[in-house]
Amino acid sequence: MNIQGPDYRYHTLVVTVENKSGVLARVASLFARRAFNIESLAVAPTDDEMFSRITVVVDLESAPLDQIVKQLDKLVNVVEIRELHPGHAVERELMLVTVSAEPDRRDEIVEHLDRAGGKVLSVGTDRMMLSLVGPSARVDEFEDLLRPYGIVELQRTGRVALATLDDGDGRGR
Amino acid sequence: MATEEMDGGRALIRALENEGVEVMFGLPGGAILPVYDPIIDSSIRHILVRHEQGAGHMAEGYAHATGRPGVAMVTSGPAATNIVTPLCDAYMDSVPMVVITGQVPTGAIGTDAFQECDTTGITQSITKHNFLVTEAQDIPRTIKEAFHIATTGRPGPVLVDIPKDIVDPGNPRSAMTWTDDVTIDLPGYNPQTEVDxxxxxxxxxxxxxxxxxxxxxxxxxxxxxxxxxxxxxxxxxxxxxxxxxxxxxxxxxxxxxxxxxxxxxxxxxxxxxxxxxxxxxxxxxxxxxxxxxxxxxxxxxxxxxxxxxxxxxxxxxxxxxxxxxxxxxxxxxxxxxxxxxxxxxxxxxxxxxxxxxxxxxxFPLAYEPWVPGDPLKPQYVIECLRDGTPDDTIVASGVGQHQMWASQYWKFDHPYTWINSGGLGTMGFSIPAAIGAKVAFPDRMVWAVDGDGCFQMTAQELVTATVENIPIKVALLNNSYLGMVRQWQEMFYEERYSEVFLSKDVPDYKMWAESMGCVGIRVDDPEEVAPAIARANEINDRPVVIDFRVAAAEKVYPMVPSGATNSELLVPPFQQDQPR
Missing domain, CATH: 3.40.50.1220 (TPP-binding domain)
Incomplete structure (x- = not known):
């Protein structure tokens, strides 16, 4: 698979970093300083409190993957970088959205939501708050479906990812 | 295992001693004061600079000449920002260097306290790595890590930012236990030296x-x-x-x-x-x-x-x-x-x-010969200097035409005899870098080749050189211009000279040198060049500055114009008809 081909403009890196203050800033400032574009970035501690994991989706139009990985690897606090092939990763994103929903339109919205696999979190007089977890493309689609109803507020997490279990040791490349 | 109760300031100095540091360059101030007190009792020689940029370039010069990490220590805020240029310079040229900066007390960080600045934030992209230490107990390990990172793999500068409270004996937060067996903890740093x-x-x-x-x-x-x-x-x-x-x-x-x-x-x-x-x-x-x-x-x-x-x-x-x-x-x-x-x-x-x-x-390196009535040729000065100094002379240069002529016309036959600012192109590099090299090798001759634009940026460190008895020599190629910029304006901006003329007579470099405790010599004519160099070589109790009044119109050749390919290399006019 040509991971740098036009089909894969966006590439997911799972970066294990030391859980120290300022590390996210180092990663972010490296991307800014080297003019690498970030499509999305999510960060949280791992099961080991010494380390955090950053899932970063990089835009390969701004720089070759090889340079991005090598420059990231030069950061002293970066412990490990896994490149996830787009076809060999489970990727998920969480969206929270508040949408205008007059009582007569709620059934319609819930129908869309059920089809997408989302949840109703709360219902107000003329609004609903929904959540959806899924691959980014599915979240995109659902967001488009909601747009005509009137999105009041929306927050997405950006992608998090792990290698699929059938891919070697299940830890990506 | 031997342990000893002490404060963070003493621990910092002891950690530096343990790294084999013999000399450091710096200037004290509020936040770093507690670390300056134990220096009095330390084996480390401290060179008091006149500007923190000087401390950084001296540390670089020392590192270039010896291969050992240069060490500089300055206070917080403006001192830290003054040493940003040497950090970037060392980063671009892969110079091993450890810079210690003072910081406001941990409790004051983020409050815009007096002389506070986000030093680690500012220097993140121009250091190989940097540390903000928040616990006194972490000081020895951090210093060890800093030297390890600075000197292994691709060398580079490492900055260690030290808040005042963890080094101030009057503050309980400075209490720590010294142990001799500190190990580094850098899980993400494993430079590969073996080859496939x-x-x-x-x-x-x-x-x-x-x-x-x-x-x-x-x-x-x-x-x-x-x-x-x-x-x-x-x-x-x-x-x-x-x-x-x-x-x-x-x-x-x-x-x-x-x-x-x-x-x-x-x-x-x-x-x-x-x-x-x-x-x-x-x-x-x-x-x-x-x-x-x-x-x-x-x-x-x-x-x-x-x-x-x-x-x-x-x-x-x-x-x-x-x-x-x-x-x-x-x-x-x-x-x-x-x-x-x-x-x-x-x-x-x-x-x-x-x-x-x-x-x-x-196509040998060559320049139009001098004819009577011409001003002094800068290339000729370099040739005389090359021929009139010992083989192992260390040359430190600034940035610009004089740098290129020095690099071209010197004959370098030994490693570590040429020190300059390549990647960053830092004007003013030569004098402090020469001082750093001379501190490392007091018995060898060290010449700074400088331009007049550069000289005016860091000349104050000649005061340091005089006071600390570091007798470097400076060959000032003085053409009254920012010469390289002038060359580009002549060649690529239709001779429209914008803001490149400095001054013919101000400052008086001989007087300025003398006022700083140096011997000042002025040279206008070719026949005075070699004797002036010989005289300078005889002086070993103070720095010497020779103000060579050189031709302003002289250009550095060959030259690849910016944006051209190397096949479009311009040779001097008298070589233009030679078949390539």
């Missing part, structure tokens, strides 16, 4: 087959202490060598295989050999734009072997055909072993050798 034998074999195959090979040698050779290995490789294979601005001295200029410096102001043969080569063997070099010229026209027929310690440099600019990632000395020694065992091949390089010698004959 497969890559060595592949490189050797390319070299054996090449008819027009060139060894393209960068500053990494000096960082890896690989000059001897390089010479062995060159002599074993008979391949010619170009030494970049950062690698001058890594291979003797007097050697038959030396083609000199490549790049924007490289000599014709070095530039053109690379350009027409079929195989560039890049050793500790990074394909800097000043070397490649316009990239899409650089060495169009050349395959590339790239031996380099920093994986991110491999393929960054020019994709290699064979990459040898690892320590460049290990790589060269492996190549030598491979050629010794299996031969260097039988490629026919006779045509190439005669091409090289033809270029050397037709």
């Amino acid at each position: 034998p497969e890559a060595i074999r592949a490189a050797a195959e390319l070299i054996r087959a090449s008819e027009r090979p060139v060894l393209y040698v960068g500053g990494g050779i000096l960082k890896a202490r690989a000059a001897d290995a390089l010479r062995e490789l060159a002599e074993l294979t008979g391949i010619s060598v170009v030494t970049t601005l950062m690698a001058r001295g890594a291979f003797p200029d007097s050697h038959d295989l030396c083609l000199g410096m490549p790049g924007m102001h490289g000599n014709f043969t070095a530039v053109t050999a690379m350009q027409e080569s079929d195989l560039l063997i890049a050793l500790g070099a990074r394909f800097d734009d000043r070397v490649t010229g316009r990239l899409d026209g650089f060495a169009p027929d050349a395959k590339i072997i790239h031996a380099e310690i920093d994986p991110a440099e491999i393929g960054k600019v020019r994709p290699p055909d064979v990459a040898i990632q690892g320590d460049v000395r290990v790589a060269i020694e492996a190549l030598v072993a491979e050629f010794t065992a299996n031969g260097t091949g039988d490629a026919d390089r006779d045509a190439w050798r005669s091409k090289l010698s033809g270029w050397q004959e037709r």
Whole structure:
């Protein structure tokens, strides 16, 4: 698979970093300083409190993957970088959205939501708050479906990812 | 295991002593005061500078000359920002350096306290790594980590920011327990020095087959202490060598295989050999734009072997055909072993050798001879200095025309005799860098070659040199202009000279030098040049400044115009009719 081909403009890196203050800033400032574009970035501690994991989706139009990985690897606090092939990763994103929903339109919205696999979190007089977890493309689609109803507020997490279990040791490349 | 209760300030100084630090350059101030107190009782010599930029460049000069990490210590806020330029300079030129900065107390961080600045934030992208230490107990380990990072892999500057409360004996937060067995904890830092034998074999195959090979040698050779290995490789294979601005001295200029410096102001043969080569063997070099010229026209027929310690440099600019990632000395020694065992091949390089010698004959480094009535030629001054000083003289230069002339016209026959600011191009580098080198080698002669624009940026450190008894010598090529900028305006801006004329008579450099405790000498005529240098060489109890009044119209040749390919190299007018 040509991971740098036009089909894969966006590439997911799972970066294990030391859980120290300022590390996210180092990663972010490296991307800014080297003019690498970030499509999305999510960060949280791992099961080991010494380390955090950053899932970063990089835009390969701004720089070759090889340079991005090598420059990231030069950061002293970066412990490990896994490149996830787009076809060999489970990727998920969480969206929270508040949408205008007059009582007569709620059934319609819930129908869309059920089809997408989302949840109703709360219902107000003329609004609903929904959540959806899924691959980014599915979240995109659902967001488009909601747009005509009137999105009041929306927050997405950006992608998090792990290698699929059938891919070697299940830890990506 | 021996333990001892102490405060963070004493622990910091002891940690530096344990790293073998003999000298540090710095200037005290509020936040770093507690660390200056134990210096009185320390074996470390402290050189008190007049400006923190000077401390940084001195540490760099010391590191360039010795290969050991230079150490500078300054206070917080404006002192930290003043040392930003040397940090960036050291980062660009891979100079091992550890800079300690004071910081406001941990409780005051983020409050815009007096002399607070976000030092680690500011220096993040211009250091190899930096630390903000928040616990006194962490000081010894952090210092150990800082020196380890600065000196291993691709060397570089490391900054350690130290809040005042963790070093101030009057503050309970400074209490810590010293133990001798501190271990570094850097799970994400593992520089690879070993090389892949497969890559060595592949490189050797390319070299054996090449008819027009060139060894393209960068500053990494000096960082890896690989000059001897390089010479062995060159002599074993008979391949010619170009030494970049950062690698001058890594291979003797007097050697038959030396083609000199490549790049924007490289000599014709070095530039053109690379350009027409079929195989560039890049050793500790990074394909800097000043070397490649316009990239899409650089060495169009050349395959590339790239031996380099920093994986991110491999393929960054020019994709290699064979990459040898690892320590460049290990790589060269492996190549030598491979050629010794299996031969260097039988490629026919006779045509190439005669091409090289033809270029050397037709396009030597040269300048229009002086005729009576002309102002002094700057190149002539460099030649006199070269011929009038001992072989192991260390030359530190500033940035601009004088730097290029010094690099071109000096004959470097020993590694670590040339110190300059290559990547960042920091004007004012030479005087403090020369001081740092002289501190490291008090018995050797150290000359700073400087321009008048540069001199005015850091001359105050000559006061440091006088007071601390560091008798450097300064050859000031004074043309009253920002000379390199003037050259570009003459050549590329239709002689519209915008803000490049400094002043003919102000300052009076002789008086200025004397006021700083130096001997000041002014030279206007060619016949005074050699005697003035001889006189300066006799003076060893104070610094000397020679104000050479040189021609303002003199230009650095050859030159690859910015944006042009190296094939469009401009030679001096009197060589223009020579067949290329």
